[in-house]
Amino acid sequence: xxxxxxxxxxxxxxxxxxxxxxxxxxxxxxxxxxxxxxxxxxxxxxxxxxxxxxxxxxxxxxxxxxxxxxxxxxxxxxxxxxxxxxxxxxxxxxxxxxxxxxxxxxxxxxxxxxxxxxxxxxxxxxxxxxxxxxxxxxxxxxxxxxxxxxxxxxxxxxxxxxxxxxxxxxxxxxxxxxxxxxxxxxxxxxxxxxxxxxxxxxxxxxxxxxxxxxxxxxxxxxxxxxxxxxxxxxxxxxxxxxxxxxxxxxxxxxxxxxxxxxxxxxxxxxxxxxxxxxxxxxxxxxxxxxxxxxxxxxxxxxxxxxxxxxxxxxxxxxxxxxxxxxxxxxxxxxxxxxxxxxxxxxxxxxxxxxxxxxxxxxxxxxxxxxxxxxxxxxxxxxxxxxxxxxxxxxxxxxxxxxxxxxxxxxxxxxxxxxxxxxxxxxxxxxxxxxxxxxxxx
Amino acid sequence: xxxxxxxxxxxxxxxxxxxxxxxxxxxxxxxxxxxxxxxxxxxxxxxxxxxxxxxxxxxxxxxxxxxxxxxxxxxxxxxxxxxxxxxxxxxxxxxxxxxxxxxxxxxxxxxxxxxxxxxxxxxxxxxxxxxxxxxxxxxxxxxxxxxxxxxxxxxxxxxxxxxxxxxxxxxxxxxxxxxxxxxxxxxxxxxxxxxxxxxxxxxxxxxxxxxxxxxxxxxxxxxxxxxxxxxxxxxxxxxxxxxxx
Numbered sequence: 001x002x003x004x005x006x007x008x009x010x011x012x013x014x015x016x017x018x019x020x021x022x023x024x025x026x027x028x029x030x031x032x033x034x035x036x037x038x039x040x041x042x043x044x045x046x047x048x049x050x051x052x053x054x055x056x057x058x059x060x061x062x063x064x065x066x067x068x069x070x071x072x073x074x075x076x077x078x079x080x081x082x083x084x085x086x087x088x089x090x091x092x093x094x095x096x097x098x099x100x101x102x103x104x105x106x107x108x109x110x111x112x113x114x115x116x117x118x119x120x121x122x123x124x125x126x127x128x129x130x131x132x133x134x135x136x137x138x139x140x141x142x143x144x145x146x147x148x149x150x151x152x153x154x155x156x157x158x159x160x161x162x163x164x165x166x167x168x169x170x171x172x173x174x175x176x177x178x179x180x181x182x183x184x185x186x187x188x189x190x191x192x193x194x195x196x197x198x199x200x201x202x203x204x205x206x207x208x209x210x211x212x213x214x215x216x217x218x219x220x221x222x223x224x225x226x227x228x229x230x231x232x233x234x235x236x237x238x239x240x241x242x243x244x245x246x247x248x249x250x251x252x253x254x255x256x257x258x259x260x261x262x263x264x265x266x267x268x269x270x271x272x273x274x275x276x277x278x279x280x281x282x283x284x285x286x287x288x289x290x291x292x293x294x295x296x297x298x299x300x301x302x303x304x305x306x307x308x309x310x311x312x313x314x315x316x317x318x319x320x321x322x323x324x325x326x327x328x329x330x331x332x333x334x335x336x337x338x339x340x341x342x343x344x345x346x347x348x349x350x351x352x353x354x355x356x357x358x359x360x361x362x363x364x365x366x367x368x369x370x371x372x373x374x375x376x377x378x379x380x381x382x383x384x385x386x387x388x389x390x391x392x393x394x395x396x397x398x399x400x401x402x403x404x405x406x407x408x409x410x411x412x413x414x415x416x417x418x419x420x421x422x423x424x425x426x427x428x429x430x431x432x433x434x435x436x437x438x439x440x441x
Numbered sequence: 442x443x444x445x446x447x448x449x450x451x452x453x454x455x456x457x458x459x460x461x462x463x464x465x466x467x468x469x470x471x472x473x474x475x476x477x478x479x480x481x482x483x484x485x486x487x488x489x490x491x492x493x494x495x496x497x498x499x500x501x502x503x504x505x506x507x508x509x510x511x512x513x514x515x516x517x518x519x520x521x522x523x524x525x526x527x528x529x530x531x532x533x534x535x536x537x538x539x540x541x542x543x544x545x546x547x548x549x550x551x552x553x554x555x556x557x558x559x560x561x562x563x564x565x566x567x568x569x570x571x572x573x574x575x576x577x578x579x580x581x582x583x584x585x586x587x588x589x590x591x592x593x594x595x596x597x598x599x600x601x602x603x604x605x606x607x608x609x610x611x612x613x614x615x616x617x618x619x620x621x622x623x624x625x626x627x628x629x630x631x632x633x634x635x636x637x638x639x640x641x642x643x644x645x646x647x648x649x650x651x652x653x654x655x656x657x658x659x660x661x662x663x664x665x666x667x668x669x670x671x672x673x674x675x676x677x678x679x680x681x682x683x684x685x686x
Binding site (some may be wrong): 073 | 478
């Protein structure tokens with residue numbers, strides 16, 4: 001079956017350029033991973049990866065969204081067992097009313113649990129809680145030979161550690177069990193502080209890490225000269241006021257994909273100005289609902305459409321702490337000079353909790369993420385230059401956001417790649433993997 | 442809290458609708474063919490808030506067993522508020538064309554078994570003088586298409602049966618709702634190429650819930666199918682037969 005709308009969130013590679021078969025799953029008991037000659041498989045959850053790690057051009061996608069049943073919820077201990085196609089939003093709907101939340105969550109709640117594991121996602125509390133994978137107690141992995149293997153720290157450990165962050169290449173996760181975070185409230189106590197430059201950012205971040213569970217900063221990627229790195233810092237804790245009821249979040253939508261990008265220099269200037277203005281209005285302490293705090297962009301359905309038919313690329317790197325100040329400044333300067341940056345760049349200091357996955361992206365240091373409208377060669381050249389800076393400072397690029405890094409950059413980012421590759425299922429593959437695999441393994 | 446019998450509970454649309462019932466704390470009695478899947482669905486619905494839940498494994502082509510379904514459900518829940526009939530199969534039309542047996546089987550699953558269940562259901566609710574019957578028919582039952590007329594004629598029979606039943610039962614305080622989904626991406630339609638006219642089972646489920654809450658008669662889901670079918674029904678037969686639809 002061919003369906004055209006199985007693309008990635010960045011809409012690059014272009015949806016029209018893709019030729020993929022789709023095999024939807026409906027029940028754990030009826031999964032068929034048999035293939036015809038030369039056919040390859042890749043699990044596809046909800047398509048929130050930005051680049052080509054969730055695509056399998058020329059092959060088959062196993063659409064996991066239909067595996068969306070809850071299996072067990074221990075509301076005393078805070079442990080949930082559910083199928084891999086369940087969305088984080090569905091998990092929240094189930095667990096929040098009884099006082100639980102995710103231990104770690106990415107910036108959108110429309111990812112599947114399988115996707116959260118396969119990309120070992122992280123959130124604003126990385127410095128306190130590590131990645132999503134840190135809280136996975138176990139999962140069932142189905143391999144193409146039909147075996148269903150329970151994987152945990154104690155059982156099938158190699159497959160456990162390679163599947164977390166393993167980009168769907170080690171087999172199909174059918175269900176997973178993970179621990180949850182106790183919360184008293186559906187509100188967050190948030191403090192917003194604006195900062196003038198990178199030094200101030202590092203200072204605020206350092207003084208916040210201890211007493212705030214969540215820290216993140218948005219910076220203006222258009223700022224120049226001494227203002228480079230100016231932005232807004234948000235730090236927050238779960239509120240202790242006992243109120244677990246949440247108001248239904250409002251959602252607007254960008255229903256069409258315009259032929260050109262609505263993000264350009266002038267619209268950006270206006271947006272960044274409004275953002276600064278709005279943040280300065282909210283400066284200081286206030287209380288926010290849990291959903292808009294964690295998932296601000298989820299309130300605009302299909303926001304990726306604003307970049308038009310050429311789509312966009314997201315760039316996320318991490319730089320080890322020892323080089324961070326200098327390198328982040330250098331990267332921001334390059335972006336500022338290129339005048340290609342978009343909206344707000346996100347800056348966050350990762351903590352020291354080790355991610356379990358062999359291919360997990362987060363590691364101690366500073367991570368920077370930003371969107372770029374797809375301007376073709378000009379952009380690819382800039383990003384390649386940024387890669388060089390990142391790699392020479394022992395940093396890494398995040399595969400879940402990537403659509404174009406070189407094989408060399410990928411190898412330099414993930415020292416455990418060689419070991420990882422021994423766990424790949426022989427018939428699983430992805431557009432991303434074929435692009436970066438190279439011949440060094 | 443409503444007490445609901447769901448027949449064909451492992452169908453994708455039925456499961457999605459049951460989640461909405463469960464979220465309101467309804468009591469559910471599920472009927473389907475596959476025990477493993479019924480068990481998984483029950484566990485899931487319990488977690489999603491179903492007040493109480495039980496399932497029965499039953500091939501619905503065994504028409505003589507239909508009365509048992511209602512007996513057991515009533516034993517479990519007491520008086521029933523809503524009977525939701527959602528089972529169906531999508532025949533392979535070209536195979537059916539060559540086989541009387543296959544054609545009759547498909548017609549039996551999609552029409553005869555539904556009519557049998559409806560006969561039991563209507564007598565039970567008529568005696569209560571309250572309650573609701575909700576049946577998933579199809580837009581395919583509005584017109585006989587060359588490519589899918591076995592399924593279409595079965596669904597058409599169900600739609601017309603329901604229309605008559607509605608007249609009979611409404612006077613007794615029992616509501617009869619006909620659901621006519623368009624193309625829905627489900628287990629049943631797996632393998633068919635999908636385009637922009639297709640919608641998700643979740644969306645259709647929401648529509649069913651709204652129809653139940655607002656006690657509608659006939660509901661096309663999503664709503665735009667009402668207009669599509671309005672136009673399709675206007676096409677004169679001498680043209681329709683040439684369209685190869």
